[in-house]
Amino acid sequence: MTEVTIRPMRPEDVPAAERLSALSFHELDLRSASPALPEPELRPPHRATMWVARTTHFLQTDPGGSWVAEDDSGMLGVATSYNREKLWCLATYAVLPGLQGRGIGKQLLAAALRHGDGSLRGMIAASSDPKAVRRYRMAGFSLHPQMFLTGSVDRAAIPVIEKVREGSTADIDLMDSIDRRTRGAAHGPDHAVMQSLWRLIVSDTTTGSGYAYLDERSQVQLLAATNRRTAVRLLWEALAGSGDSATVGHLTAANEWALDVGLAARLDVHQEGYLALRRMTLPAPYLHNGAFL
Known part of the structure; x- marks a missing residue:
């Protein structure tokens, strides 16, 4: 893999970021799926449109909070975050399947966290992915299990x-x-x-x-x-x-x-x-x- 660059997300990145996150979350859903529940599906078109709309909104209201990782092959990972009245929120955090564990996610999260340095509080809706959860805890977040x-x-x-x-x-x-x-x-x-x-x-x-x-x-x-x-x-x-x-x-x-x-x-x-x-x-x-x- 060539050298990885972490840079601010641009509006033209949003469609590619949507597909990357969809593939990443689908792979995680398949790995952690319960046999008692329906098989996970890749994000459908109407939800993809909503993802693009909300991420474009985050870029417009707080452009410094969203980042992408890329190399010569293209986009490898994405993190979107924003501040609201001294509350920092992480909206999306994903790395392409097969590339986890190479430090890409760590660099992306660090960039997003720096954007929240001035906020008093932080909030993340975390998946069950062990690597992501470990990073959140090491960043000082308390982990509260969720039910549905x-x-x-x-x-x-x-x-x-x-x-x-x-x-x-x-x-x-x-x-x-x-x-x-x-x-x-x-x-x-x-x-x-x-x-x-x-x-x-x-x-x-x-x-x-x-x-x-x-x-x-x-x-x-x-x-x-x-x-x-x-x-x-x-x-x-x-x-x-x-x-x-x-x-x-x-x-x-x-x-x-x-x-x-x-x-x-x-x-x-x-x-x-x-x-x-x-x-x-x-x-x-x-x-x-x-x-x-």
Whole structure:
């Protein structure tokens, strides 16, 4: 392998970075797949389009946080990160299959971490890849195991759901306030992108407030609330809109309220990956997104 160069990502790199990350994560999914779950699939076109949209957004809002590794053969690895109100987040970290263990990932992560030197806190939705997890821990991150729920929802278990409405851009200030309370930093400009990708639902009452982004299958992509009662209401609304199967990801030990909802809906519990945090406690009530965190 020729000399590897680590350089800032450019807008024209984003499509190639998407394919590299898709191949890398698919290879990891195949290696760690459970026989009890469906066989992992390569990222489909509609999700690839979303990946390109969000990464382009990160480049526009915080261009210094994203990096690529390359040599004479082309792109070898990618890391995308960004800062939001003194919170540093790692959105993507991937090296081409077959090239792990050669120091490429270490250099990429170091570049991304330097971008977060001025931030007070750090947050990563980590896979179960042992090499990546080792690097996160050595960088000072605490590793919190994650669970996810999946299966067919017991329709008879769904309660009467009230005080949930469709959200809009008028709710951004409210959502930023909830973000600061749950994870210590607002999503800020990320809300506009998330609203372009997913459906937004909101619950705002005198006793509590919260919101959730749902994909086309009503799967939760991110959920935040000021109390558990509101979070439970939003999660039941999401499950009520799901089809034959539902998945709720990114559950930590601080969010047992979500586990209880899933068990009541007759979903199965599995384990996958970690929420890696630096100088912060587990967000709750909160179900983070893998990239927007």
